[in-house]
Amino acid sequence: MSRSSGQPIRIANCSGFFGDRLAAAKEMVEGGPIDALTGDWLAELTMLILSRIQAKAPGRGYARTFVTQMEDVMGECLDRGIKVVSNAGGLNPEGCADAVQEVADRFGLQPSIAYVAGDDLSDRLSDLIAAGTDFAHLDTGQPLGDLADRIVTANAYIGCWGIVEALNQGADIVITGRATDAAVVAGPAAWYHGWGREDWDALAGAIVAGHVIECGGQATGGNYSFFTEIDDLTYPGFPWAEVFADGSSVIGKHDGTGGEVSIGTVTSQLLYEIQSERYFNPDVVSRFDTIQLDQLEKDRVKIFGTRGEPAPENLKVAMNYQGGFRNQISVGLTGLDVEEKAELIDRQFWNSCPYSPDDYETVVRKFLPTHKENPATNEEAVAVYKIIVKDPDERKVGRAFSNAGTEIGLCSIPGMFGTGGGPGPGQPFGVFWPALLDSSLAPMDVVVGGKRTVVDNTVFATAPDIEPLTVSLPDRPEGPTRPVPLGTLFGARSGDKGPNANLGIFARSAAAFVWLSDFLTVDCLKSLMPEAADRAVDRYDLPNLWSLNFIFHGLLEEGVAASTRQDPQAKALGEYLRAKIVDIPEVLLP
Numbered sequence: 134m135s136r137s138s139g140q141p142i143r144i145a146n147c148s149g150f151f152g153d154r155l156a157a158a159k160e161m162v163e164g165g166p167i168d169a170l171t172g173d174w175l176a177e178l179t180m181l182i183l184s185r186i187q188a189k190a191p192g193r194g195y196a197r198t199f200v201t202q203m204e205d206v207m208g209e210c211l212d213r214g215i216k217v218v219s220n221a222g223g224l225n226p227e228g229c230a231d232a233v234q235e236v237a238d239r240f241g242l243q244p245s246i247a248y249v250a251g252d253d254l255s256d257r258l259s260d261l262i263a264a265g266t267d268f269a270h271l272d273t274g275q276p277l278g279d280l281a282d283r284i285v286t287a288n289a290y291i292g293c294w295g296i297v298e299a300l301n302q303g304a305d306i307v308i309t310g311r312a313t314d315a316a317v318v319a320g321p322a323a324w325y326h327g328w329g330r331e332d333w334d335a336l337a338g339a340i341v342a343g344h345v346i347e348c349g350g351q352a353t354g355g356n357y358s359f360f361t362e363i364d365d366l367t368y369p370g371f372p373w374a375e376v377f378a379d380g381s382s383v384i385g386k387h388d389g390t391g392g393e394v395s396i397g398t399v400t401s402q403l404l405y406e407i408q409s410e411r412y413f414n415p416d417v418v419s420r421f422d423t424i425q426l427d428q429l430e431k432d433r434v435k436i437f438g439t440r441g442e443p444a445p446e447n448l449k450v451a452m453n454y455q456g457g458f459r460n461q462i463s464v465g466l467t468g469l470d471v472e473e474k475a476e477l478i479d480r481q482f483w484n485s486c487p488y489s490p491d492d493y494e495t496v497v498r499k500f501l502p503t504h505k506e507n508p509a510t511n512e513e514a515v516a517v518y519k520i521i522v523k524d525p526d527e528r529k530v531g532r533a534f535s536n537a538g539t540e541i542g543l544c545s546i547p548g549m550f551g552t553g554g555g556p557g558p559g560q561p562f563g564v565f566w567p568a569l570l571d572s573s574l575a576p577m578d579v580v581v582g583g584k585r586t587v588v589d590n591t592v593f594a595t596a597p598d599i600e601p602l603t604v605s606l607p608d609r610p611e612g613p614t615r616p617v618p619l620g621t622l623f624g625a626r627s628g629d630k631g632p633n634a635n636l637g638i639f640a641r642s643a644a645a646f647v648w649l650s651d652f653l654t655v656d657c658l659k660s661l662m663p664e665a666a667d668r669a670v671d672r673y674d675l676p677n678l679w680s681l682n683f684i685f686h687g688l689l690e691e692g693v694a695a696s697t698r699q700d701p702q703a704k705a706l707g708e709y710l711r712a713k714i715v716d717i718p719e720v721l722l723p
Contacts, residue, residue, distance in 0.1 A: 207237060
């Protein structure tokens with residue numbers, strides 16, 4: 134039964150990652166009217182971090198910062214009937230619920246606290262494998278096999294229906310394990326509007342709204358290519374989404390707060406960490422090629438028209454295993470002859486090291502020149518050379534490795550100095566392993582007041598094909614060109630997708646998109662970005678958003694925790710592309 138009476142539900146975000154602004158919960162509750170408070174604490178890397186916390190302190194494994202936020206706002210949320218939904222439970226949603234109950238007891242409050250579990254597969258891996266699930270790697274196709282013995286986290290991404298069940302049972306606070314980032318928004322929306330599991334378009338719209346606000350300040354100007362156009366980004370407000378009964382939404386923020394909500398900031402977030410035009414969630418597949426945006430007024434953007442396909446047959450499973458240990462040396466190369474200096478460092482290092490490069494599982498060499506002639510400052514004159522090693526044997530990547538870099542300090546290149554920390558032991562790293570699991574094999578356990586209810590995932594079904602939104606576009610701009618950075622006209626947003634990286638780039642006019650779509654082919658992208666030259670790169674077109682999205686396969690190696698890139702999460706990949714100078718028709722330029 135719908136609770137909406139035709140009104141939207143205003144769902145606020147107070148966290149985009151484990152470590153986000155602690156004050157955001159209080160700001161969202163006290164800064165204006167809201168009906169639900171949600172937050173996303175979990176990333177692929179976060180699950181590995183939580184496993185290390187849990188290993189040191191059994192009973193933990195959840196985001197303690199969420200508990201701190203509940204200390205700030207629980208009383209007012211109860212007074213105002215604000216529902217709280219969070220995936221801060223991480224690896225231990227029951228433990229997180231207990232910690233929140235302790236807060237309630239301390240303050241003399243009596244909320245109904247629920248938790249949703251069932252996503253954690255770590256104790257079931259051997260049984261699932263024996264029953265025929267091979268957990269093949271989504272990118273390589275390699276079965277998990279013997280690596281199952283090294284797995285430290287294994288969680289299926291769960292959707293919104295466990296949250297809906299908890300709210301239907303009267304829960305005031307719902308804590309989940311690895312629910313998807315958008316499910317914590319879709320859950321309150323589906324509960325409030327009384328949607329059924331086959332309300333595909335409404336669910337798809339709520340998932341899109343959830344995707345926009347799940348990263349907190351990224352929807353209000355954070356990480357925005359055109360940040361210089363925002364009046365005040367000193368302290369941006371966090372976003373909220375008003376979700377209507379048909380799944381359309383209005384994205385906004387509390388009045389008087391910093392930052393902005395615009396078609397640009399919303400488009401940027403829509404492009405964040407996506408893949409194709411199909412955005413898969415456990416409950417629905419949202420068609421991003423049907424989304425429409427409208428700037429209603431200042432700091433209010435309407436999202437409408439989103440179509441949804443039935444829930445997928447499989448759930449994505451995110452696993453991490455201990456990959457071994459890593460270490461590195463990093464040396465400054467100053468002034469002249471930097472290539473020769475790098476060669477000498479490499480030769481002397483391996484001569485001093487008790488192990489050869491062939492003794493390591495992985496050796497990565499990075500030569501980072503500055504290409505500055507007649508440098509204006511000492512810092513501009515410094516290039517960097519790095520040697521990074523990974524190996525399961527901690528001894529090989531420990532002091533034996535790092536001391537070799539120290540030993541050559543006085544008998545090597547002129548001006549030698551280290552650009553990292555001093556010599557040290559190897560550090561453990563994890564490897565991300567994405568796979569699929571039949572959705573019927575991971576039902577959700579919903580616990581409210583000690584009562585456990587099993588909630589199945591949505592059964593796979595077929596539906597008529599959805600056509601992408603028809604977009605009217607002008608002819609390609611012609612005429613004289615001028616060399617300028619791509620970022621003069623185009624914004625970008627990039628991020629990690631397991632071992633892959635995504636890079637979305639968007640135009641702010643139809644004519645500019647037409648030019649971009651014709652110009653920025655995969656081959657062109659590879660010529661602009663040498664990192665992509667030898668990699669498989671996919672391109673997806675979203676003309677309804679005047680956007681393109683590229684997937685760089687394998688750019689992040691075995692995932693964020695194992696990546697040797699300076700920017701392991703590919704956050705800056707888009708800004709790097711925007712800095713590339715290309716010939717753009719003058720008719721498009723300011």
